[in-house]
Amino acid sequence: MTIALFVFYVFALVTTASAVMVIAARNPVHSVLFLILAFVSSAGLFVLLGAEFLAMVLVVVYVGAVAVLFLFVVMMLDIDFVQLREGFLQYLPVGALVGLVLLVELALVFGTQAVETAAVDMPPTAPPGVTNTEALGSLLYTRYFYLFQTAGAILLVAIVGAITLTLRHRPDAKRQDISRQVHRRPSDTLEVRKVRPRSGI
Amino acid sequence: MSELFVGTIWPLFELVLLTLLIVVPLLLAVAYLTYAERKIIAAMQLRQGPMFVGPYGLLQPLADGLKLLFKETVIPTRANKGVFVAAPIVTFVLALVGWAVIPFGPGLVLADINVGVLYLFAVSSLGVYGIVMAGWASNSRYAFLGALRSSAQMVSYEIAIGLVIISVLISAGSLNLSEIVEAQARHGWYVLWHFPMFMIFLVSILAETNRHPFDLPEDEASLVTGYNVEYSSMAFALFFLGEYANMILMSAICSILFLGGWLPPLDIAPFTWIPGPVWFALKISAILFVYIWARATLPRYRYDQLMRLGWKVFLPAALLWIVVTSGAMVALDLLPK
Structure with missing residues (x-):
């Protein structure tokens, strides 16, 4: 077994395992963290395929930006974990059906492509x-x-x-207007007056 | 058997050896960066700084390290243990992996990959996770607030850094760090051509590494110390080491992109006697000095001012500069083929 093959199996295993953990983890924040792990290890798979640019863009865009915002939202939500689990078995058949349809569609696409590669307008x-x-x-x-x-x-x-x-x-919010501050001169706001004792201005 | 050894095990062993050759000096540099920081700030404030442990206090960083190592590791009861322990490790590892693509001299690089700049950008954008995980897992208000501030800040300044890098990439015509340095041997250092971008980059890396005057994530006056408030002993030390290793990494990126990496300032006799890695180290040190200088001189920014600077000043300026650079290069037919 070559090193490349070994590395491929490691990445593939980590990707699949963390993808499973995304839906299996009890805590939603853990789910997002596993999703990030799945992204990173699929970036590793891209590198093994020789698509290093795509790998880096995957990490920069999805992990560096999208997943951060996602993690924010999930952390801020006040989620009742028990309630979240309740509907799991009820929706399982629907989810399984959607998964099956996707699988069949993928099989159809790859099946036709294998038969008539020449017909498809390949880049x-x-x-x-x-x-x-x-x-x-x-x-x-x-x-x-x-x-x-x-x-x-x-x-x-x-x-x-x-x-x-x-x-x-929001009209009531106080905002800083930098250019107004910079253009303010002492003559606009300051005035020197002579005040005599025991009499106001 | 011998074929297996020569073909598989020896290259791996060599790789580990080369990695140690980078990591060990780096950790030593991190330790003495903390010493340099204390000494320089002390000098700027007319104090002595550390001076009792060893001659001129030179053993102070080692003493600090030992002290942290022998302290008790405290994990709060309500903390999310797995994530709590993983966060400092993530921060520290991410601060180290960026060094894999940094060229120290001509050909002196662990992994000479074609997308080096993007790799560094990806690694630095992952850095935010260590902080967010720490803040969330601590289950503490101050830590969480620090983490929120930090991630918003890092995400904002990453955009400015990315756009600044683009104008350098247009001039160099490559994403490979070694080739960017070699392009500067032909064109002159990019700090001359892209001086405004150099300034923006310098300020943005201060914000990206959460350093003064943008150290709002650990704003001790309002957040105690922010995201790492619940951490003790080695877990805290890993955050600390990660932050300083990141500072050195960012300075290295800055000197590669703008200050010509390992190139001497002038390609004539007295300058060329000094080997490339030494020039590289000198440039990194100069930028690190700016880091410490800023810490000693500038007051902390207010949060809305920080965001305004990133989004309303740096972002449009960097975008404009991309248009100017690419326009000029097309007009004068300077584009790298």
Whole structure:
């Protein structure tokens, strides 16, 4: 057994085990932590496949940003663990059905692809000596340029939507206006007066 | 049998040896960074600093380490034990793994991977988990508040750091750290071309490592010490070591991206006599001095001012600089092929 194969089995085992623990863990925060472990070890699998750029982006985007926010939300929620467990058996058949449908669909996709690979419009493979990043970049910005831009536009709309939903103007909140502070001069606010004793201003 | 040894076991053994060759000096550097910090701050405040343990107090870091090692490990009753114990280990390990891709000289690198910059970025973005886990598992209000502040701060400044790195990458044309340094041998150090970005990077790494004046996560006046308040003995020491190792790592990244890594300042006789790793160490030390200098001089930022600086100043400035850099490079036909 080569080292690469051994490492593959370690990563594969950790990924599957932590994916199982995501749904099996009693505490939701533990579930999220196991989800993060699953992400990281699947990044390891990407590296073994030679897709190092995708591996790093997976860690940066999903683990570094998305999962942090997710963890925040789960930590802040006041969840009753017992109540959360109650419906588990009741929903099990539905979950199993969805899983089965997905499995059959995947089998169908891979089955047809194996039979007629030539029919599918496969993206060209990178020539040897071209790095991952270069290959992906030259595909995304040439062949799939419009799709790439559309994806960006959709994300932008999502950002604008999220901001408009949560934006509130609170007139009572005190805010710091830096430029106003910087442009304030002593002559605007200070006045020197001569005050005679025993008489006010 | 001998084939197995030569083919499999010896490379692994070599790898372990090389790793130790990086980790042991690093831990020593961390220990003496704490000593340097105390001495420099003392000098700036007209004090003596540590001076009783050993000559000039040189054995003080070792004495501190021993003291922490022999203290009792306290795990709070209401703490979530598994996560509580894992958090300092995560912090410490993440502070070490980044060093795998740092080139110390031409060819002197443990793993010369093509996506070195992204790897470092990924590792530093994972760093937030140690702190969040510690804050949550302690089951204590101060610790949790510290963890919340810290993660919001690290996520915000990571964006600024990422955008700053992009302008360097456009100029160098590679994600490989060694190639970025070699590109600076041809173009001149990027601190000259991207000086505003260098300043933003320098301030952002202060915030990213939770150091003064952005040390709100461990704001002792309002949060006791924040996320690590419930930790004692070696668990606390691991957080401490992790924080300082992260400072050194960030300084190393900064000197690779902007100060030409192992390159001498001028490629002429007296400078080229000094070997590359020494130049690299000198540059790291210079940036670490800025860290300590900032701690001794600047008051702590208020939280809303910290967020304003990250999102409303650094983010637009870095974005603008990307547009300017790429525009200039396309216009002058300087793009790396």
